[in-house]
Amino acid sequence: MRLSRYFLPVLKENPAEAQIVSHRLMLRAGMIKQAQAGIYSWLPLGFKVLKNIENIVHEEQVRAGHIPMLMPTLQSADLWRESGRYDVYGEEMLRVTDRHGRDMLYGPTNEELITDIFRSHVSSYKDLPMTLYHIQWKFRDEIRPRFGVMRGREFLMKDGYNFDVDKASALHAYNRHMVSYLRTYERMGLHAIPMRADSGPIGGDNTHEFLVLADTGESEVFYDSAILDLKFGDRVVNFGDWDECAAIVKEWTTPYARTDETHDPALFEAIPEARRKSSRGIEVGQIFYFGTKYSEPLGATVQNAEGKPVPVHMGSHGIGVSRLLGAIIEASHDDNGIIWPEGVTPFHCGIVNLKQGDDEADAACEALYAALTAIGLEPLYDDRKERAGGKFATMDLIGLPWRITVGPRGLKNGVVELTSRRTGESEELSPEAAIEKIA
Ligand code: ATP
Ligand code: MG
Ligand code: MG
Ligand code: MG
Numbered sequence: 001m002r003l004s005r006y007f008l009p010v011l012k013e014n015p016a017e018a019q020i021v022s023h024r025l026m027l028r029a030g031m032i033k034q035a036q037a038g039i040y041s042w043l044p045l046g047f048k049v050l051k052n053i054e055n056i057v058h059e060e061q062v063r064a065g066h067i068p069m070l071m072p073t074l075q076s077a078d079l080w081r082e083s084g085r086y087d088v089y090g091e092e093m094l095r096v097t098d099r100h101g102r103d104m105l106y107g108p109t110n111e112e113l114i115t116d117i118f119r120s121h122v123s124s125y126k127d128l129p130m131t132l133y134h135i136q137w138k139f140r141d142e143i144r145p146r147f148g149v150m151r152g153r154e155f156l157m158k159d160g161y162n163f164d165v166d167k168a169s170a171l172h173a174y175n176r177h178m179v180s181y182l183r184t185y186e187r188m189g190l191h192a193i194p195m196r197a198d199s200g201p202i203g204g205d206n207t208h209e210f211l212v213l214a215d216t217g218e219s220e221v222f223y224d225s226a227i228l229d230l231k232f233g234d235r236v237v238n239f240g241d242w243d244e245c246a247a248i249v250k251e252w253t254t255p256y257a258r259t260d261e262t263h264d265p266a267l268f269e270a271i272p273e274a275r276r277k278s279s280r281g282i283e284v285g286q287i288f289y290f291g292t293k294y295s296e297p298l299g300a301t302v303q304n305a306e307g308k309p310v311p312v313h314m315g316s317h318g319i320g321v322s323r324l325l326g327a328i329i330e331a332s333h334d335d336n337g338i339i340w341p342e343g344v345t346p347f348h349c350g351i352v353n354l355k356q357g358d359d360e361a362d363a364a365c366e367a368l369y370a371a372l373t374a375i376g377l378e379p380l381y382d383d384r385k386e387r388a389g390g391k392f393a394t395m396d397l398i399g400l401p402w403r404i405t406v407g408p409r410g411l412k413n414g415v416v417e418l419t420s421r422r423t424g425e426s427e428e429l430s431p432e433a434a435i436e437k438i439a
Contacts, residue, residue: 001380150326196257
């Protein structure tokens with residue numbers, strides 16, 4: 001992409017309405033524009049990162065054996081009356097009526113709709129296990145939308161639902177989700193800690209939230225710092241193997257990590273003091289086993305091996321796709337702007353032409369652009385007639401991992417400058433060597 005042809009409306013001033021750094025940087029980098037309170041347009045740069053995050057989520061869900069699909073945003077109120085949630089859901093639900101007077105709602109979540117699909121088509125245990133998921137916009141009329149996309153009213157969520165014949169297999173689905181989530185967040189450069197969370201009126205310990213540590217997080221969390229040493233890495237997991245998944249879950253749930261709702265001071269005090277940490281965290285996902293809570297009222301049953309009809313055991317598993325942009329920026333920025341982890345960056349590198357219009361500099365930039373593109377990388381070429389300082393500031397603000405600076409002086413010696421956004425270190429290299437380093 002050439003910057004002269006792109007739409008990147010960066011702001012020079014700090015927007016007054018933004019209270020936290022990720023919101024400020026997303027506005028300044030021209031990634032989003034507020035349409036109404038808690039509702040955002042995704043400008044090209046923001047949209048690109050959103051899609052990258054979405055793709056990682058898809059890849060990891062498919063890797064775990066889960067099946068992608070898409071359900072609508074608008075749902076029928078009648079289905080929610082069947083589960084009993086239409087009246088109890090409260091003010092967060094946006095209710096609408098169509099021209100025929102039929103009650104509808106903008107889905108805040110999809111347990112009812114997915115269970116309706118399931119009960120219409122599946123009737124035998126032989127079709128199980130099955131996990132269906134989608135990535136779709138949700139609406140929750142949050143009382144205090146704030147922090148940009150972090151607590152929006154309209155937001156993008158991955159929500160997946162497992163259907164299993166009994167509790168044991170549903171708990172394997174739970175474990176499978178935890179394992180796939182660990183890998184998902186790590187690919188985004190995040191350390192998201194699974195924390196035992198509150199399962200509300202259902203009870204039990206079958207829910208975990210994934211939290212990214214950040215001062216601006218809305219949750220209070222308590223953990224053993226030993227959990228920060230765990231790394232998923234690129235282990236190859238057999239997601240069909242119950243024991244293998246259970247062992248990984250055990251590894252990550254053994255060190256103490258809880259949100260304030262389930263915090264147990266006695267257990268916490270037992271951790272060596274140096275490892276006892278409390279801080280704030282951003283909830284970027286949650287997994288939940290809830291048994292037959294929806295399958296019973298909605299009549300989602302299958303015949304088991306003995307030919308007996310049994311309600312299916314379910315769980316739902318969410319990832320805050322749009323919230324993740326904010327969480328990643330909270331975890332990865334400096335005074336000059338965003339520092340994108342390689343896994344989600346909107347462009348792989350920036351090319352800064354110090355002397356636009358100089359034949360040699362222009363040609364060198366074009367050659368770099370073509371060479372990077374040819375090996376499947378996406379560069380952002382700042383080909384505007386601007387001062388170098390302004391170009392550097394823009395590149396730092398939008399946070400691409402690498403910047404290649406090209407100017408007549410370096411070209412005389414056959415070199416360009418390669419700068420790492422994260423370390424700030426620069427080196428002079430031949431264009432070929434710079435490309436090799438980025439690739
Ligand atoms: P919170 O506690 O932050 O209100 P939640 O527990 O109500 O979130 P879930 O129902 O668990 O949310 O939804 C799954 C995921 O969707 C959450 O873990 C979070 O990452 C994301 N999410 C929830 N509400 C919002 C929101 N208003 N804006 C952006 N993302 C959200
Ligand atoms: Mg909520
Ligand atoms: Mg929550
Ligand atoms: Mg939650």
